[in-house]
Amino acid sequence: MPQLSLHSPLGDLTLSEEDGAILALDWGWGRDQTETPLLCQARDWLDQWFDAPTTLGEFPVPLTPFGTPYQKRVWDALRTIPVGTTVTYAELAAQCGGSAQSIGQAVGRNPIPIIIPCHRVVARHGLGGYSGWGGVEDKAWLLALEGAIPAREA
Structure with missing residues (x-):
């Protein structure tokens, strides 16, 4: 599963991708770092969100959280x-x-x-x-x- 980490004001965060969608965002720096287009787009959106959350629209990448x-x-x-x-x-x-x-x-x-x-x-x-x-x-x-x-x- 591709992962990409970023530094944020709350500490390091790691995005995980599966089947063309974001599956998870975890606290901490991930072991593996893979710059897929989807993960880079998600990382860039988060970087912008931390700068000005009221100026961005909805998150532009599909999400597939696992749950009931x-x-x-x-x-x-x-x-x-x-x-x-x-x-x-x-x-x-x-x-x-x-x-x-x-x-x-x-x-x-x-x-x-x-x-x-x-x-x-x-x-x-x-x-x-x-x-x-x-x-x-x-x-x-x-x-x-x-x-x-x-x-x-x-």
């Missing part, structure tokens, strides 16, 4: 949350079915964070959790970058 049908439904819903906005776990549960807890579990298993913006889902009273290396601090930083929360809260 319910998880995929939740991840599809995450992609509809506009940049700079948040929804609560309960609001997403009303949209997708299930409970706030099942939404939290699906969000926590998102294999393509940032691109599938799980950081935009928050608890009713606070940010909630985040499974990135930096935890909730990374979530706050991402939300501040998008303008969803003031930078001083991040």
